[in-house]
Amino acid sequence: MKKFKNLFIILMMLLITSFSSTSAFNIINQNINENANISIFQEGTYIKKLQWFSPNGELPGTYEEYIKNHPLQSAEFFTPEVTSIRNNNGISLLVDATLYPYISDNITQYVDDLTMEGYSVYLETVSHGTPDEIKNWVKNQYLQGCLGVVFIGDITIAWAEVSEDVFPCDLFFMDLDGNWKDADNDGDFESHSSGNGDTGPEIYVGRIYASTLTYDSEKNLINDYFSKVHSYRKGQLWQPWRGLEYVEEDWYDMDVFLNNIYNDDVVRHDLGFYTTAQDYLSQMSLGQHFVQVCVHSYSGGHYFGTRPTESTAYAHVYIYSPTDRPARLLVGSDDGIKVWLNKEEVLTKDRYSDWKKDEFRVNVQLNAGWNQLLCKISQEAWSYQFSAYITDTNNQPFNDIIYQTYNPAYYENEAEYIRSWLLNGFHQDNPDNFYSYLTTNYIGKTEANINPNEGDNMGGKTWTLYNSGNPYIDINHQYNDADYGVCYAFTKIIADSEKTCQLWIGYDDGARVWLNGKQILFDNKYGDYTADYKKLDINLLSGENRLLVKTSEWMGDTGFSAKICDSEGKQIDGIIFNPEATPITHIGTWLINGPYTNKNQTTRLSYDYLNGESTIEPNLDDLAPIGKWERGIGNGCPFNLGTYFDRGNWVYSDDIQKNDPPVLFYNLFACGPGRLTDENYLAGAYIFNTTYGLITIASSKSGSMLYFNDFTEPLGEGSTIGEAFQTWFNKQAPFELWEQEWYYGMYLFGDPTLRVLKLDNYSPNKPEITGPINGAPEEEYTFQINDVKDPEGDAIYCYWDWGDGNNSGWKGPYTSDDDIIEHHTFYTKDTYIIKAKLKDVNGAESDWGTLNFSLSKNKLLSNFNFLKKLLYYLRITY
Numbered sequence: 001m002k003k004f005k006n007l008f009i010i011l012m013m014l015l016i017t018s019f020s021s022t023s024a025f026n027i028i029n030q031n032i033n034e035n036a037n038i039s040i041f042q043e044g045t046y047i048k049k050l051q052w053f054s055p056n057g058e059l060p061g062t063y064e065e066y067i068k069n070h071p072l073q074s075a076e077f078f079t080p081e082v083t084s085i086r087n088n089n090g091i092s093l094l095v096d097a098t099l100y101p102y103i104s105d106n107i108t109q110y111v112d113d114l115t116m117e118g119y120s121v122y123l124e125t126v127s128h129g130t131p132d133e134i135k136n137w138v139k140n141q142y143l144q145g146c147l148g149v150v151f152i153g154d155i156t157i158a159w160a161e162v163s164e165d166v167f168p169c170d171l172f173f174m175d176l177d178g179n180w181k182d183a184d185n186d187g188d189f190e191s192h193s194s195g196n197g198d199t200g201p202e203i204y205v206g207r208i209y210a211s212t213l214t215y216d217s218e219k220n221l222i223n224d225y226f227s228k229v230h231s232y233r234k235g236q237l238w239q240p241w242r243g244l245e246y247v248e249e250d251w252y253d254m255d256v257f258l259n260n261i262y263n264d265d266v267v268r269h270d271l272g273f274y275t276t277a278q279d280y281l282s283q284m285s286l287g288q289h290f291v292q293v294c295v296h297s298y299s300g301g302h303y304f305g306t307r308p309t310e311s312t313a314y315a316h317v318y319i320y321s322p323t324d325r326p327a328r329l330l331v332g333s334d335d336g337i338k339v340w341l342n343k344e345e346v347l348t349k350d351r352y353s354d355w356k357k358d359e360f361r362v363n364v365q366l367n368a369g370w371n372q373l374l375c376k377i378s379q380e381a382w383s384y385q386f387s388a389y390i391t392d393t394n395n396q397p398f399n400d401i402i403y404q405t406y407n408p409a410y411y412e413n414e415a416e417y418i419r420s421w422l423l424n425g426f427h428q429d430n431p432d433n434f435y436s437y438l439t440t441n442y443i444g445k446t447e448a449n450i451n452p453n454e455g456d457n458m459g460g461k462t463w464t465l466y467n468s469g470n471p472y473i474d475i476n477h478q479y480n481d482a483d484y485g486v487c488y489a490f491t492k493i494i495a496d497s498e499k500t501c502q503l504w505i506g507y508d509d510g511a512r513v514w515l516n517g518k519q520i521l522f523d524n525k526y527g528d529y530t531a532d533y534k535k536l537d538i539n540l541l542s543g544e545n546r547l548l549v550k551t552s553e554w555m556g557d558t559g560f561s562a563k564i565c566d567s568e569g570k571q572i573d574g575i576i577f578n579p580e581a582t583p584i585t586h587i588g589t590w591l592i593n594g595p596y597t598n599k600n601q602t603t604r605l606s607y608d609y610l611n612g613e614s615t616i617e618p619n620l621d622d623l624a625p626i627g628k629w630e631r632g633i634g635n636g637c638p639f640n641l642g643t644y645f646d647r648g649n650w651v652y653s654d655d656i657q658k659n660d661p662p663v664l665f666y667n668l669f670a671c672g673p674g675r676l677t678d679e680n681y682l683a684g685a686y687i688f689n690t691t692y693g694l695i696t697i698a699s700s701k702s703g704s705m706l707y708f709n710d711f712t713e714p715l716g717e718g719s720t721i722g723e724a725f726q727t728w729f730n731k732q733a734p735f736e737l738w739e740q741e742w743y744y745g746m747y748l749f750g751d752p753t754l755r756v757l758k759l760d761n762y763s764p765n766k767p768e769i770t771g772p773i774n775g776a777p778e779e780e781y782t783f784q785i786n787d788v789k790d791p792e793g794d795a796i797y798c799y800w801d802w803g804d805g806n807n808s809g810w811k812g813p814y815t816s817d818d819d820i821i822e823h824h825t826f827y828t829k830d831t832y833i834i835k836a837k838l839k840d841v842n843g844a845e846s847d848w849g850t851l852n853f854s855l856s857k858n859k860l861l862s863n864f865n866f867l868k869k870l871l872y873y874l875r876i877t878y
Contacts, residue, residue: 042706044742048250048382050671050702054298055650056526057434057554060701061299061678063159063166063188070156075129077137080104090120091753092141094134096153097125102219106226107152113233114753122146131158131172138203139176148204148722148752149173152222154211157677161190162740167701168677170747174201174729192740200733204722206752209676215657215689225688229751232664232694236847238762238791239287239664239692241265246283247294248275252309252381256292256669260712261756272309272381273595277649280304284661290756291663292708297670299678301655305648309381312604313594313641315632316374316618317587319390320402321366327398329373330358330389332638336378336605337386342371343614350378350605355385355638363393366401370408373587376613377641378605379595384642389586397469397583405591405631406569407619415504415565415572417471417589417633418491420579422452422463425487426479426553437486437552438512438524448517451546452490454579463490465579470588470636474559475551477635483555493545493564496574501540502567503547506533506633507560510552516545526554528646531561531633532569540564540575557643561633586636591618591629595645653685660690665721665756667697669705674698674747683749694750695721701745707732715756722752762791764838767798767820767849771834774854777827783851785820785836794840800824803832803853813841826855 111121160169177197180189210221231237242265243258249272258266295302334355339347377386404414427442443459452463475487508529513521596609618629632644673682687693711728771783797812831854839845
């Protein structure tokens with residue numbers, strides 16, 4: 001991929017001439033509004049493709065599953081009475097007939113709002129319908145002057161097929177003169193051509209779709225959504241006028257052009273290690289008008305990886321040599337590298353290029369005893385890896401040197417990892433059976449009892465000797481990136497006596513382990529490799545001990561590491577392994593520290609982030625300017641720093657619901673969040689059952705929007721969301737195959753007639769009245785409104801309507817955060833609705849806040865008045 005980098009980078013940032021340690025760390029959190037290094041070249045064949053990435057191997061819902069719940073039936077259309085006369089500025093609403101009676105009041109308000117904006121609105125309901133019938137209805141609307149269509153409720157979904165990927169597709173309803181074909185009659189349209197017209201859309205379509213969301217009933221979700229839309233149109237739903245660009249590492253240099261709408265009021269986050277799930281939620285919680293996120297996803301969530309970009313990291317190891325001797329250091333790196341041996345700089349390659357095995361070679365001198373090797377590796381983006389290999393002067397490995405991460409001044413005899421195994425695999429299975437892999441016997445013999453030799457055949461696979469030359473057993477590399485299945489690994493541990501010790505093991509994904517026929521671990525997990533993930537107490541017999549490891553794999557990288565040691569990780573004397581370990585080649589165990597972010601490529605490798613980098617003598621868990629020194633274990637050829645630093649996490653649909661982000665508009669450059677047929681689809685979670693969400697642009701497949709300028713530019717010029725969406729689609733047409741793969745799953749969720757508006761003046765917040773809810777006549781009561789706010793901080797006035805024919809008139813001024821206190825006396829028994837509203841000095845009024853107050857007769861006072869009258873009567877009479 002890096003051979004295309006020159007296409008993406010226009011300019012690098014200027015050289016930082018004065019670069020203190022403080023400025024180095026400040027750069028980590030700086031907002032990148034100077035987009036001089038951001039690419040505007042967005043050819044989809046070069047840009048990293050979005051991946052469907054799910055936490056537990058969830059797959060997208062299928063057409064077969066959809067059609068089982070939505071069997072094709074002929075459409076039944078009905079026109080309610082609220083339809084207005086059509087003209088050339090028409091909007092057509094198609095509402096699910098079953099849903100319509102429950103949302104009709106909000107539909108009526110919506111029609112009124114559209115009419116006030118100059119639209120002619122046509123409304124019809126429908127039950128059932130095939131995609132062709134719904135499309136013919138859309139064509140009819142278009143021919144009568146309709147600009148756009150809003151599908152409300154569970155309106156029939158069309159499915160398309162591109163490159164064997166089948167997915168929901170609203171472009172089918174938007175392109176009215178193209179030719180769509182289902183040649184194999186399997187229900188999805190696998191062919192799309194211009195026909196008698198073109199392949200671009202003639203009309204825009206927005207969907208208000210909540211039937212697959214479980215957060216509330218469909219009617220409540222949609223009624224609530226229309227209430228938000230009405231509030232936005234009245235200027236009562238607002239967020240600060242700014243955009244958030246939150247871009248994951250794979251697209252760190254891709255421009256998404258929110259500046260076309262918000263000019264300089266855009267904050268961009270694109271530093272790979274710091275674009276995290278929690279930070280994404282935190283940045284949204286600040287309040288954003290528009291969020292553009294770029295991240296790998298699936299229909300139920302985003303995955304935020306933390307592979308570094310524009311960074312530098314350190315890797316350190318201690319090396320024991322029994323004698324003074326000359327040696328050779330073989331190094332490879334992606335991108336630049338600087339190396340010290342025993343605090344002397346021996347190599348510097350400040351460059352921008354891919355890793356190549358043993359690319360740089362330098363003659364060095366090893367001292368008798370412990371030596372220090374420190375590597376400093378810089379990185380622009382994407383692959384981040386390096387390798388180091390110490391050989392004799394003939395490029396042959398030493399068989400008597402020892403590597404350890406602990407500082408030997410405090411800690412010696414660190415146990416080595418088992419580097420040589422017999423492997424049997426790869427045993428592939430159905431992807432749907434992942435959680436059965438570890439309990440399925442693939443070798444035809446009782447797993448716990450096997451004692452294989454090299455060359456034995458079991459389960460149709462041969463037991464093969466694997467010498468890793470480093471601690472990590474890279475099953476993924478050994479079996480050519482095989483997915484969906486298991487691999488077996490076997491070794492013998494020969495002990496000179498009985499021993500009590502531990503097995504430290506890490507693995508990806510799950511693992512099952514037997515020692516001498518007894519199961520000592522069964523962890524049926526899905527997840528990444530973590531070194532020394534489990535530390536198991538074990539007992540070794542005197543003589544031969546059989547250790548069998550079975551690892552499961554879903555997709556991606558897979559492997560494991562294992563060592564026998566004491567509880568502190570130190571070596572156990574008196575044990576050897578069969579197969580015997582071969583000498584260490586490329587170093588696979590390091591102390592790692594970083595990453596240190598620096599967007600200035602010219603100083604990225606040269607800057608000293610440790611304030612004395614060449615003199616350090618780190619130990620495990622020692623503190624550093626950023627974080628601490630931590631152990632990293634992996635394939636040493638190369639050692640993948642990107643994977644090591646990738647401690648990613650998820651933002652699920654439920655997280656969006658829980659956090660309720662104060663954001664109005666979203667564009668999700670992500671794989672699958674628009675898969676509306678999947679339960680709790682992410683695009684829906686952003687705008688339904690939330691306080692602010694109005695619009696989500698999202699894809700139902702592994703593609704999304706590119707050339708964002710074609711979308712944001714018309715938005716910045718005042719186009720509606722629907723108009724801008726249609727404009728963007730037409731500017732990409734006609735569609736090459738890669739464009740079909742990227743664009744055909746694009747959906748617009750929400751009201752497409754909305755505009756991205758910057759209001760000149762926002763109304764104060766709706767007041768919440770506190771005070772008593774019942775009382776007696778002729779008593780004065782106190783009522784209060786706490787913490788009044790105006791978005792611009794304008795002076796605020798308050799109007800009280802007591803519900804008894806009296807009011808306060810406009811009183812004030814008050815300032816934001818003031819408490820407003822008012823007193824009132826009621827005289828007649830009744831239930832009163834007390835109302836209050838706020839307005840700012842510019843006349844923008846809030847909605848009414850209300851409080852019900854009931855007045856009952858004061859029995860004590862009534863009895864007292866009776867006694868007074870009785871005494872008066874007695875005085876007169878007697």
